[in-house]
Amino acid sequence: MRHRVSFTSLRFKAMVTISGLIVLTSAVVGGFLFSQMKNEMKQELLNWGETAVRQMANGCEYGVLTENSAELSSILEGLTVQDVFVYAAIQDSAGKILAQLNTLDSGDFMSWISEQKFSEVYKSDTTQVSYWRIPGRNIDVADFSFPVRTVTFDMSLEDLGATSVESEGYNSNYEKIGLIRIGFSLEKMNNRIYAAAKLISIIILLVTIVVIALMAVLVNVIIQPIHKLAGAAEQIARGDMSQTVEESSIDELRKLARAFNVMVESLKQSQYEIEMYNRTLELKIAERTRELEEAQTQLVQSEKMSAIGQLAAGVAHELNNPMGGILGYAQFALEKMSKATPETLTDKDIQSQIKYLTDIEQQSRRCRAIVKNLLKFSRSSDKKEWETLDINMMLTDTISLIQHQLDLGNIEIEKDFADDLPVYHGNASQLQQVFTNLLLNAQHAMEGGGTINLTTRLSPKFGEFSGCIEIIVEDNGKGIEQENLSRIFEPFFTTKEKGKGTGLGLSISYGIVKEHGGDIAVSSEPGAGTRFTVILPLDTTTTGSTGKIKQVTNTRVPSGQ
Amino acid sequence: MTDTKQVRTILIVDDTEVIRDLLTELLESEGYEVVCANDGIEALDVIESKQIDLVFCDIHMPRRNGLDTLKKSQEIKPELLFVMTDSLPDEMAEAAQTFGAITCISKPFDIDEVRKSVRQAEALYSKGSNVKRITTG
Numbered sequence: 138m139r140h141r142v143s144f145t146s147l148r149f150k151a152m153v154t155i156s157g158l159i160v161l162t163s164a165v166v167g168g169f170l171f172s173q174m175k176n177e178m179k180q181e182l183l184n185w186g187e188t189a190v191r192q193m194a195n196g197c198e199y200g201v202l203t204e205n206s207a208e209l210s211s212i213l214e215g216l217t218v219q220d221v222f223v224y225a226a227i228q229d230s231a232g233k234i235l236a237q238l239n240t241l242d243s244g245d246f247m248s249w250i251s252e253q254k255f256s257e258v259y260k261s262d263t264t265q266v267s268y269w270r271i272p273g274r275n276i277d278v279a280d281f282s283f284p285v286r287t288v289t290f291d292m293s294l295e296d297l298g299a300t301s302v303e304s305e306g307y308n309s310n311y312e313k314i315g316l317i318r319i320g321f322s323l324e325k326m327n328n329r330i331y332a333a334a335k336l337i338s339i340i341i342l343l344v345t346i347v348v349i350a351l352m353a354v355l356v357n358v359i360i361q362p363i364h365k366l367a368g369a370a371e372q373i374a375r376g377d378m379s380q381t382v383e384e385s386s387i388d389e390l391r392k393l394a395r396a397f398n399v400m401v402e403s404l405k406q407s408q409y410e411i412e413m414y415n416r417t418l419e420l421k422i423a424e425r426t427r428e429l430e431e432a433q434t435q436l437v438q439s440e441k442m443s444a445i446g447q448l449a450a451g452v453a454h455e456l457n458n459p460m461g462g463i464l465g466y467a468q469f470a471l472e473k474m475s476k477a478t479p480e481t482l483t484d485k486d487i488q489s490q491i492k493y494l495t496d497i498e499q500q501s502r503r504c505r506a507i508v509k510n511l512l513k514f515s516r517s518s519d520k521k522e523w524e525t526l527d528i529n530m531m532l533t534d535t536i537s538l539i540q541h542q543l544d545l546g547n548i549e550i551e552k553d554f555a556d557d558l559p560v561y562h563g564n565a566s567q568l569q570q571v572f573t574n575l576l577l578n579a580q581h582a583m584e585g586g587g588t589i590n591l592t593t594r595l596s597p598k599f600g601e602f603s604g605c606i607e608i609i610v611e612d613n614g615k616g617i618e619q620e621n622l623s624r625i626f627e628p629f630f631t632t633k634e635k636g637k638g639t640g641l642g643l644s645i646s647y648g649i650v651k652e653h654g655g656d657i658a659v660s661s662e663p664g665a666g667t668r669f670t671v672i673l674p675l676d677t678t679t680t681g682s683t684g685k686i687k688q689v690t691n692t693r694v695p696s697g698q
Numbered sequence: 699m700t701d702t703k704q705v706r707t708i709l710i711v712d713d714t715e716v717i718r719d720l721l722t723e724l725l726e727s728e729g730y731e732v733v734c735a736n737d738g739i740e741a742l743d744v745i746e747s748k749q750i751d752l753v754f755c756d757i758h759m760p761r762r763n764g765l766d767t768l769k770k771s772q773e774i775k776p777e778l779l780f781v782m783t784d785s786l787p788d789e790m791a792e793a794a795q796t797f798g799a800i801t802c803i804s805k806p807f808d809i810d811e812v813r814k815s816v817r818q819a820e821a822l823y824s825k826g827s828n829v830k831r832i833t834t835g
Contacts, residue, residue, distance in 0.1 A: 454758050454805075457785035461806035462716035468809045469724060500716055544713065544760040 148360045155352045163341040174333050178326050182279060186321055187264045189216075190281040194317045197227055201235060201285045201315040209236035216319065223271075223278050223320040227285070228255065230314055239320075241271060258282050259316050268323070277323035285315035362390045366397055378405045437648070440641040441570055445511070448539060448573075455507050455541050459500035466493040466500075510538050513566055526565045528593055528606055528673070529554045535572045536591075542577065547586025550576075555594045558606055561673060563653050571646040575610040575669050578642065581633070582614025582667060596672075603676035605655070609668060616663040625659065704823035705751040705816060707731040711741040711767065712756040712783065717805070721754055724809055728816070738762025738770075745771050750778060752819045754812075757784035757794065768797050779822060781815045783807065 143149060193212065200209040213225045213236055224239030232255035258265050265282045289312045362385035369380040381398050384391045470493040477486060513534070536543070536550055543550065579589045592609040617625060617632075624630045626647045631640035650657050654674050661667040708730045710721045722732045733748060735741035737759045744750065753771070757764035768780050780799040782791070791802035800818055803811045 453785050457805035458714040458717055462714075462720050464806040465720040465724065465809050465812075469720070472809075496716060496719070541758070545758055545763070547760050 147363065148356055151356045151360075152349075152353060155356070156349050159345050159348050159352070163345045167337050167341045170337050171330075171334050174337075175330050178330060182321070182323070182326050183266060186266065186279060186281040186319070187283075189219075190264060190283040190317060190319050193225070193319065194283040194285050197285055197317060198287050198314070201227060201229060202287060204229065204235055206236050210238065212236075213238040219321070221321045221325050223276065223322045225317070225319045228316045228318075230259070232256070232259070232316075235315065241274065241276075255316070258318075259284065259313065262313075277327065278320040279323055280318060280320050282316055282318035284313040285317055286311040287314050288312075359387065359390070362387070362394065366394065369397070369401075373401060373404065378408065436641065437645050440645045444570065444573055444577075444642070448511075448542065452507065452511055452538070452541075456504055459503040459507075462500040463497050463504070466496050469493060470497075506537070510534050513569065523562055523564050525560050525562055526568075528558050528561050528568075528608065529556075531565055531568055532572060532591065532593065532608070535569045535576065538569070539573055539576060543580055543589075546580045546583070548580045548583065549586075549588045551588055551590045553590065553592040558593060558595055559604075559675060561606060561675065563673065564649075567649045567652070571649050571671065572608070572610070574642040574646045575671070579610055579612035579614060579667070582612050582616070584615075587613050603674055605672050605674040608671045608673070610671070611666065611668040613666040616665055616667055617659075617661040618663055622659065622661055626657070705730065705820050707733060707748065707750050707752075708816070709733045709735060709741060709744055709748075709750045709753045709755075711735045711738065711753060711759070711764070713737055713759045714756070717756070717783070721812065724812055725816070728813065730816075738764065738767035741767050742770055742774070745778065746774060750775075751823070752816065753778060753780045754783055755780055755799075757782055765794060765797060768794065768799060772798055779819045781819070 193216070197209050197212050199205075200212060209227045213227070216222045216225050216238070217240075222240065224237070224241060226237040226239075227235045229235055261282075262284065265280075267280045267282075268277065269280060270277050289310050362382070365382050369382045372380045378401065380401060382394045384394045470490055473486065474490065532552075532554070576589060576591075583589075590609070590611040592607075592611070594607050594609075596605045596607055621630075621632060625643050628641055628644040630644075633640075647657055650671055650673070654676075656672045658670040658672065659667065660670075708725050710718050710725075710732060711734075712718050712721070713736055718734045722734060725732050733744055733750065735744050738755075739762045741753070741755065742762070745753070755764045755767055759767075762770075764782055764784065768782070771778055771780070780794075782794040782799045782802045783805060784802070785805045791804070794802055800822060801815050803815055
């Protein structure tokens with residue numbers, strides 16, 4: 138398992154905190170032990186020094202009284218057996234040195250003595266202890282001094298304050314006759330203190346290291362399962378649901394691991410449920426989409442059939458006229474020829490026969506054209522048969538399909554076709570549906586007749602906009618009310634009487650033009666007329682582009698006449 | 699009553715050239731004088747200005763349709779006989795007859811039907827105006 142050193146990790150924080158606490162505790166304990174030890178040693182030295190200096194002071198009373206330097210020196214000699222002895226001196230009450238002994242050169246010692254203001258030390262009745270460092274020797278010394286006294290009987294004192302003396306039960310009095318001072322080296326004691334400090338430090342250091350190591354192990358025992366848990370959680374977050382964590386031997390962590398595993402299980406379960414639900418949803422969506430598509434196709438087709446239905450009477454009439462001619466001329470020719478013989482057959486007869494046959498041929502062609510046109514129009518839209526076509530020709534075909542319808546409505550079509558239109562790639566049947574719809578709408582807008590201006594023109598390529606063909610259907614009919622203008626492309630929106638229109642014509646036309654990557658713009662002025670502009674881009678790679686219906690309301694429609 | 703044909707001049711009203719041509723050829727070969735009109739308006743002009751005995755009239759025509767022309771003609775010349783020609787639904791044919799048309803022949807028609815309707819008209823003329831009144835009534 139990889140571990141990055143992170144200053145915010147639990148491991149780091151726990152280790153730093155615990156180590157810090159352990160070091161602090163050790164330092165406090167160590168410091169306390171050390172100072173205890175130091176104090177004790179010092180006290181021991183003090184006790185020992187005090188005892189020594191008092192005993193020495195008692196022992197040299199006589200020597201001082203007699204100012205016997207030799208005796209005093211021999212007394213001092215006894216001190217040399219002490220390894221801590223540095224110096225000793227006995228002075229009389231005036232400060233004069235009666236005897237001295239030292240392990241140093243006398244210069245240092247004498248200069249120190251003169252510095253020590255004999256009179257101040259001498260005033261004291263108790264042991265005076267002072268510490269000093271002998272210059273140049275680096276020897277720390279504890280200096281003990283004690284007055285040398287002798288017992289006197291002071292009569293005058295007895296007279297003056299006997300009561301006070303007697304009350305203490307003390308008849309004698311002490312008189313200071315000199316001073317003894319002994320210097321003991323602190324080096325040994327200091328060495329012992331250092332050694333003890335060293336020992337304590339080492340013990341504390343070892344204890345600290347051992348405790349920290351144990352803590353580290355303990356922390357690891359706690360951290361490791363948490364790490365595993367975190368790793369597993371990360372894996373789950375990445376989508377790997379196969380993760381489980383082993384249960385730790387620590388109660389709390391075992392609970393956590395169990396809870397985690399239970400959580401993963403229920404997560405798995407709910408993820409599976411969501412997946413199943415999604416899958417069902419996807420299937421449902423696909424099904425609905427297919428149904429919608431089917432319905433859409435059916436809608437387009439039924440609108441077309443409705444248009445064909447509207448056209449049926451006209452088409453029948455269109456067909457019946459040439460067929461009337463065919464039938465009539467054929468019967469006429471038959472009658473004449475069945476009576477004729479080669480002898481009676483005149484040139485005139487032959488001429489009229491040729492005329493009849495020519496008429497029959499012409500009218501048959503007309504029938505064929507009408508039927509072909511109708512079939513082209515009724516071809517199913519969902520085949521998406523795209524072909525290369527001539528827009529002007531497509532429009533001419535459309536007009537011939539509804540010519541009769543237009544004639545009956547006294548509608549004239551003024552064609553203004555551009556002769557420079559490039560070939561267009563599109564679905565002829567669908568586009569015919571669009572223009573049949575627009576032309577018949579124009580007719581309906583002009584009750585009693587009128588003129589439709591049908592214009593085609595080429596909008597040249599401009600900048601990033603590829604060129605397009607514009608087809609303008611303009612009538613001078615009743616126009617479209619402003620409030621309806623925005624709704625005319627909505628499915629099932631119609632202003633016609635009930636049963637007269639499906640309300641799908643324009644919405645389907647719009648859909649067809651959109652499918653060609655184009656757009657329909659409309660402008661209208663009530664009472665003056667309406668102009669529809671169908672824009673068909675020549676670059677059909679942009680098929681299905683997101684064009685919007687451009688509405689120019691209340692624009693004066695220029696009179697096409 | 700004489701054997702002389704009482705139908706002499708026939709007006710053909712149709713917006714389709716081939717039908718006009720066919721009827722003209724057929725009726726002229728039968729010995730009638732034929733006048734043509736493209737639509738109802740032209741037809742009424744002819745009816746007003748010329749002596750017409752029988753009208754073959756299309757119903758679906760631009761400007762003024764056949765039924766209107768028939769009605770208008772009844773106002774101007776009530777005695778004038780009409781044969782309607784069209785590919786009509788039956789109810790329209792009935793309507794035409796209530797307006798006074800003697801018969802309807804639907805396209806595409808046999809030329810014998812045309813001849814038969816002319817004879818029908820001639821029969822009506824020979825029986826006099828009584829029959830005509832019954833028909834219109």
